[in-house]
Amino acid sequence: MSWDTVFMIMPYLTVVILLSIGLYAVLFKKNLIKIIMGIAIMQNGTNLFLVSLAYRDGYYAPIFTGAESTEMVMPTPHALTLTSIVIGLATTALLLSFTMMIKKHYNSINTEDMRRCKE
Amino acid sequence: MIDIVLENWSPIVFIVVLLLNVLVAYWLYSMGNPEYKKTKYSGDPFISGNRSPKDVKKLHVAGDNLFWGFKKALKRYYDPLIDGHTGRLNDYMIWVVITLAVVLIYLYLVV
Amino acid sequence: MTLDIIIENSPTFILAIPLLFAFLTAVLGWVSEKIGEILFGIGLALTVFFVGVMSFEVLTAESWFYVFGAESPSPENITSFFRITFIADGFAVLATITISITAVAAGIYSYSFMKDESGLNKFYTLFLLTLAGVNGMVLTGDLFNLFVWFEVTSVASCALIAFKNYRGRSVEAALKYMVLSTVGGLVVLFSIGLLYGQHGVLNYALLREGIAGSFTFLDKLALGLLAVVFAMKASSVPMHMWAPDAYGEAPGSVTPFIAVTSLGSLFVLFRLFFGVFSVGLDVAILGSLLIVLGALSMIVGVSMALVQSDLKRLIAYLSVSQVGYMMTAIGVGLATLRSGEGFGDLAMQGGLFHMLNDGVYKALLFLSAVAVIHTTDIRSLNDLGGLAHKMPYTTFFFLFGALSIAGIPPTSGFSSKLLIYKSVYLYSPILAIIALVVSIITFAIVAKAFFNAFLGPDQSLMKRRISKPMLWGMGILTVVLIVFTLFPNVVVAEIVDPAVEGLIGSLEGVLP
Numbered sequence: 001m002s003w004d005t006v007f008m009i010m011p012y013l014t015v016v017i018l019l020s021i022g023l024y025a026v027l028f029k030k031n032l033i034k035i036i037m038g039i040a041i042m043q044n045g046t047n048l049f050l051v052s053l054a055y056r057d058g059y060y061a062p063i064f065t066g067a068e069s070t071e072m073v074m075p076t077p078h079a080l081t082l083t084s085i086v087i088g089l090a091t092t093a094l095l096l097s098f099t100m101m102i103k104k105h106y107n108s109i110n111t112e113d114m115r116r117c118k119e
Numbered sequence: 120m121i122d123i124v125l126e127n128w129s130p131i132v133f134i135v136v137l138l139l140n141v142l143v144a145y146w147l148y149s150m151g152n153p154e155y156k157k158t159k160y161s162g163d164p165f166i167s168g169n170r171s172p173k174d175v176k177k178l179h180v181a182g183d184n185l186f187w188g189f190k191k192a193l194k195r196y197y198d199p200l201i202d203g204h205t206g207r208l209n210d211y212m213i214w215v216v217i218t219l220a221v222v223l224i225y226l227y228l229v230v
Numbered sequence: 231m232t233l234d235i236i237i238e239n240s241p242t243f244i245l246a247i248p249l250l251f252a253f254l255t256a257v258l259g260w261v262s263e264k265i266g267e268i269l270f271g272i273g274l275a276l277t278v279f280f281v282g283v284m285s286f287e288v289l290t291a292e293s294w295f296y297v298f299g300a301e302s303p304s305p306e307n308i309t310s311f312f313r314i315t316f317i318a319d320g321f322a323v324l325a326t327i328t329i330s331i332t333a334v335a336a337g338i339y340s341y342s343f344m345k346d347e348s349g350l351n352k353f354y355t356l357f358l359l360t361l362a363g364v365n366g367m368v369l370t371g372d373l374f375n376l377f378v379w380f381e382v383t384s385v386a387s388c389a390l391i392a393f394k395n396y397r398g399r400s401v402e403a404a405l406k407y408m409v410l411s412t413v414g415g416l417v418v419l420f421s422i423g424l425l426y427g428q429h430g431v432l433n434y435a436l437l438r439e440g441i442a443g444s445f446t447f448l449d450k451l452a453l454g455l456l457a458v459v460f461a462m463k464a465s466s467v468p469m470h471m472w473a474p475d476a477y478g479e480a481p482g483s484v485t486p487f488i489a490v491t492s493l494g495s496l497f498v499l500f501r502l503f504f505g506v507f508s509v510g511l512d513v514a515i516l517g518s519l520l521i522v523l524g525a526l527s528m529i530v531g532v533s534m535a536l537v538q539s540d541l542k543r544l545i546a547y548l549s550v551s552q553v554g555y556m557m558t559a560i561g562v563g564l565a566t567l568r569s570g571e572g573f574g575d576l577a578m579q580g581g582l583f584h585m586l587n588d589g590v591y592k593a594l595l596f597l598s599a600v601a602v603i604h605t606t607d608i609r610s611l612n613d614l615g616g617l618a619h620k621m622p623y624t625t626f627f628f629l630f631g632a633l634s635i636a637g638i639p640p641t642s643g644f645s646s647k648l649l650i651y652k653s654v655y656l657y658s659p660i661l662a663i664i665a666l667v668v669s670i671i672t673f674a675i676v677a678k679a680f681f682n683a684f685l686g687p688d689q690s691l692m693k694r695r696i697s698k699p700m701l702w703g704m705g706i707l708t709v710v711l712i713v714f715t716l717f718p719n720v721v722v723a724e725i726v727d728p729a730v731e732g733l734i735g736s737l738e739g740v741l742p
Contacts (some may be wrong), residue, residue, distance in 0.1 A: 012481050023358030026210050026212050026409070026413060027209055027210075027213055027216065028209065029209075030209070032405075035208065035209075039409065039413065039416075040411055042413065043416060046416050046419050046420050046423070049420060049423055050419070050423045053423055053426065053427045062311045066463050076426070076432075077423065077426065080374055080422070080423070080426075081432070082418075083374075083377075083378065084419055087378075088190070088464070090379070090381075090385055091384075091385060091408070091415075094385060094388065094389065094408060095409065095412070098392060098401055098404060098405040098408065098732065099400045101392070101395055101397070101398075101403070102401055102402060102405060103399075106399065106402075107396055111207050111208045111209055112207065114208070114402045114405075114719045115205070115206035115207060116206075116398065118401065119338055128645065128648060128718075129714055130639070130640035130641075130645070130716055130718065131640055131716060132718075134640055139639075140269025140334065152544075154492075160435065166265065171671075175616075175687045175688070176615070176689060178686065178687055179615040179616065179682075179686040179687065180681075181611070181612040181613075181682070182539045182610065182612045182678070182679075182682045183539050183611075183612055183615075185678050185681070185682065186536055186537070186674070186678060187668070189536065190536070190537055196533075197537065198532070200530070200533060200534065201534075201537070204471055204534070206475075208406050208409060210409055210471075211406060211409075211469070211471050211472060212409070212410065214468045214469050214471070215410070215413070215458065215462055215469050215741070216457055217412075217468070218461075218462075218468055218469055219455070219458045220459055222454045223349040223451065223454045223456065223521070225516070226450050226453070226454050227300055227450065230450070230511065230512065230515060230516055
């Protein structure tokens, strides 16, 4: 496997690693703050996936007006990523404010203790 | 195609027949004994010959007690089911991941 | 001329008006509560008016694609879909009608139910934002727009569930729903990225052409991810556990509205399966996916509802079970889509009519249960009893909703379930047996709830009287349900048949 191939698949490998770490934190960690951090890591992984979809080797970023050639990387996933970053900000803020209120009511942020709605 | 299934089903006819039956039932009820006098205990529920309790709350069957036989007969089905609903946030996500795995394996194996 | 402009642009107005009034209510309602209430009422009424305008145009004339930013909103020949499109056809009309009926009833009910809460202008803002989000989800014809409205709906509805933040349980339920929705949104974004990388387009119609051309490993992955996430939002088993928490702990008058957002996700799932993915994969496999999930939902939902003692959680589990009915019926319709057998159309009519009915009678059940809880401050069925002596109207509303959900003749629930039984039996008898048994157990469950809450000797549990707007809200739903009960043939021929045609054929042959 040549170095070129390794460099080409490196972003996607990073995406897989980030998503796995984030998913592990959401599934198996009991502290609420760690779960929210896992969600944030998953958001970063998904944004990286979208941006690395758009890349074409040797092309320019689509923000120049007087570029040397008109071959530019695809701009649509960049727009999707910007929207997703803003949405991630809103959801993280809401999740953290819910965590604050749960600490006030239950006096702990462990998912083992917030089980009053059982069955 | 709707006509084939719902052609013979007409709610208006059903309601008219229902009202006719109610009228027939009322006519039968009105043929009862007109000289019935209420005694001291008439209208009370029959609890195997015991007197009905003074406290009204004890007369009414509580919610959990109503289907206890059904739940006890199907105990082997209900115990894992109710234990599966733990209420923990991590378990909710684990179920989503399990379903995702099963659906993807099904899609890849079958086609 | 102006009338033509209004009719042609009605999909925009359905979304723009709740958004505008949401922000106006947040700002001006801070100054005075009265202005907030009036603005909320005007916003809700205008949204329902424009839903009516769009429905009238689609049902009497023809359906159209609404393109944002072209030289005319519905151009003659659509040569390039590089703008965001909305699909205004019979299916979207059915979805928006269901959502609007529930929203109006919940809005009128919450006029007096939420009177003693503070910060009401934020409540109205969140309500209007959720309304805009759900309407956007069912109307859109573009994948990324779907993601945006999906996130708007989940954030707004979670904040609405946690509105009474002095109760710990509401915030806990909202947190659980929010974590699930956020991870679901990320998975949806991942699969949108996969589909974009494969085909280079985001529009449903163009994506359909692309998938018909080549359906690869990555497309199958994206299909599986999308299907599971939207089924999770629609509270199908085994991902249903957020539903009793969220429906049970939300403030009473918006509980049917949260239930309608999960119906909205179900509409989107069906649109994606029929419109985009049914050309690439064998439809029998897609249909069997829906049928298995539906059958599981029916059984588990009703079994768990049998052992509940909390009134709202009982109705929430019943709602999970009814979602199973819809998924099974539409799954049967999908599995027999191009085989030419007649009962596929019947199954879809039954499933879509059941969705329309379900929005109405579920709202009626939830609102009357909340009326009981509001007047007596008791949530558990172990302590309730004898309320029919003092609350005759609520008893009648609950009884009517209970008979509809159990499928007892002559109600409209029976008409839609009759369609489902007949068509599903022709596909596979086991499914029809499961559906019938679940229906009987549903009747047992609502009979238990009715007996425990309303019948029996009078125990004088009422602490406060029921107020007029609550009765008006339930009354509107009852009138609509009576119309559906007495004239099911008319409703199916006028509203459900165009929806079936829209679902099957709306994206076929759009491109020249």
